[in-house]
Amino acid sequence: MNILENVDLRAHSTMRLGGTTRYYCEATDRMEVLEALSWAQQRNLPVQMIGSGSNIVWKDEGFSGLLIVNKILRYELFKEDETNVYLTVGAGEPWDSVVERSVQAGLTGIEALSLVPGTAGATPIQNVGAYGQDVSQTLTTIEAYDTAARDFITLPAYDCGFGYRTSRFKATDRGRFFITAVTFHLTIGNPEGPYYPAVGNYLREHNITEVTPATLRQAVIAIRSAKLPDPAVVANCGSFFANPIISSGQFNQLSADLDTEIPHWKHDADIKVSAAWLIEQTGFKDYHDSETGVATWPTQPLVLVNEAAANTTALLAFKQKIITAVQAKFGITLQQEPELLPL
Ligand SMILES: Cc1cc2nc3c(=O)[nH]c(=O)nc-3n(C[C@H](O)[C@H](O)[C@H](O)COP(=O)(O)OP(=O)(O)OC[C@H]3O[C@@H](n4cnc5c(N)ncnc54)[C@H](O)[C@@H]3O)c2cc1C
Structure with a gap:
C-alpha cells in the first residue's frame, strides 16, 4: 500500500475546491482497507473514506488525517431463479457502469439511477435516488468494516436507516462504517409503470411503447444530459440542496x-x-x-457551479446568499446536500 503525502484535494471533489490532505492512499481490496486503518491508528490519525468525490466539498484548511479512496472492484451476479438475481458489486465500482451492465443483462431495479456520478459504495450513504427509484428499494446487504465491532460485518438493508437522501451512515453512524461491497436484488424483466412523470413524457414523445430496462435507461440518460452538467467538464456536485420537507399545515398556509x-x-x-x-x-x-x-446551472438552479471560485469559503458564501433569500421569502431553511469535509 502506497501512502502519499500532501495531496491536493481539489482532484477529489467534483466541485474542485479545498486544501490538501496530509496523507492519502487507495484501497483496492479489504486487506488494504485494514492495512490503511491500522496505519492511521498507529499514528492516531483521523480517517476519511471516499469514492469519486461527487458529493463532497472539502474545506480550505484541508484534512490532517489519512484519506482512503475506495477502488475495490467486483461484479458478481447470482441467479436465484428465472426472475430473481442478486448483484454484488465492489464499493469502488463506478456506479453508472454497474447500472449499464445490469441493464445489458436485462435486469430491472436500478436503471432509473443511470448516469448518477460516483461509486457503488457511496450509494447507500445518502440513499441515492432519481426518477422514481432509490437504492433502498433494491439494496439487500452492505459489507463493511465496522470500526465499533473492529471487524468486517454484513448489514441488512432494514438496518441501514434509509430515508429520503439519508441513512444511518449519514446520521447517527457517520464515519463508523467503511463500505467494501453492496448487494442488490434485481429482477429479470421490464420495469413496471407508472413511470416518473418526466420519464413518462419522454417515452410518449419518442413513441416507446415497450419499456425495457434499456429504454428506461436511455430515457433517463437523455433527460439528465439535457438538464445537468457533466462533472467531468463543469465543476459541480449535482443538487446542492435537498428538497425541503415541511408539514402539510405549513404548506397549506404558504400556498394560501x-x-x-x-x-x-x-x-x-x-x-x-x-x-x-x-x-x-x-x-x-x-x-x-x-x-x-x-x-x-441554467437549466437546474439546484446545481451550484464553480465557475471561478477562489476557494470553498467563496462557495459557502454564495450558498448562504441563497439560503438567506429563501428563508426570508418563504420561511424555509434549505439544507446542503453535499457533505462539507472534514467534519
Ligand atoms: C451532476 C451530478 C448529478 C447527481 N445526481 C444525483 C442524483 O440524481 N441523485 C443522488 O442521490 N445523487 C446525485 N448526485 C450526488 C452523487 O452522485 C452521489 O451522492 C454519489 O453516490 C456520490 O458518490 P461518490 O463515490 O462520488 O461519493 P463521495 O462524494 O466520494 O462521498 C460521498 C459520501 O459518501 C462517503 N463514502 C463514499 N464511499 C464510501 C465507502 N465506500 N464507505 C463509506 N463511506 C463512503 C464519503 O465519506 C462521503 O461522506 C449527483 C452528483 C453530481 C455531480
Whole structure:
C-alpha cells in the first residue's frame, strides 16, 4: 500500500475546491482497507473514506488525517431463479457502469439511477435516488468494516436507516462504517409503470411503447444530459440542496399566503417542496455571482457551479446568499446536500 503525502484535494471533489490532505492512499481490496486503518491508528490519525468525490466539498484548511479512496472492484451476479438475481458489486465500482451492465443483462431495479456520478459504495450513504427509484428499494446487504465491532460485518438493508437522501451512515453512524461491497436484488424483466412523470413524457414523445430496462435507461440518460452538467467538464456536485420537507399545515398556509401553486410531492404525512422552484422564485435562476465566482446551472438552479471560485469559503458564501433569500421569502431553511469535509 502506497501512502502519499500532501495531496491536493481539489482532484477529489467534483466541485474542485479545498486544501490538501496530509496523507492519502487507495484501497483496492479489504486487506488494504485494514492495512490503511491500522496505519492511521498507529499514528492516531483521523480517517476519511471516499469514492469519486461527487458529493463532497472539502474545506480550505484541508484534512490532517489519512484519506482512503475506495477502488475495490467486483461484479458478481447470482441467479436465484428465472426472475430473481442478486448483484454484488465492489464499493469502488463506478456506479453508472454497474447500472449499464445490469441493464445489458436485462435486469430491472436500478436503471432509473443511470448516469448518477460516483461509486457503488457511496450509494447507500445518502440513499441515492432519481426518477422514481432509490437504492433502498433494491439494496439487500452492505459489507463493511465496522470500526465499533473492529471487524468486517454484513448489514441488512432494514438496518441501514434509509430515508429520503439519508441513512444511518449519514446520521447517527457517520464515519463508523467503511463500505467494501453492496448487494442488490434485481429482477429479470421490464420495469413496471407508472413511470416518473418526466420519464413518462419522454417515452410518449419518442413513441416507446415497450419499456425495457434499456429504454428506461436511455430515457433517463437523455433527460439528465439535457438538464445537468457533466462533472467531468463543469465543476459541480449535482443538487446542492435537498428538497425541503415541511408539514402539510405549513404548506397549506404558504400556498394560501402566496396564492400560487408550489411544485411539491407528498412525503408520507408531510410535503416535499421543490427546492429548485424556491431558488428560482428568489431570483437565482441562471445566476452568475461575480463576487464569489459561483453560479446556478441554467437549466437546474439546484446545481451550484464553480465557475471561478477562489476557494470553498467563496462557495459557502454564495450558498448562504441563497439560503438567506429563501428563508426570508418563504420561511424555509434549505439544507446542503453535499457533505462539507472534514467534519
Ligand atoms: C451532476 C451530478 C448529478 C447527481 N445526481 C444525483 C442524483 O440524481 N441523485 C443522488 O442521490 N445523487 C446525485 N448526485 C450526488 C452523487 O452522485 C452521489 O451522492 C454519489 O453516490 C456520490 O458518490 P461518490 O463515490 O462520488 O461519493 P463521495 O462524494 O466520494 O462521498 C460521498 C459520501 O459518501 C462517503 N463514502 C463514499 N464511499 C464510501 C465507502 N465506500 N464507505 C463509506 N463511506 C463512503 C464519503 O465519506 C462521503 O461522506 C449527483 C452528483 C453530481 C455531480
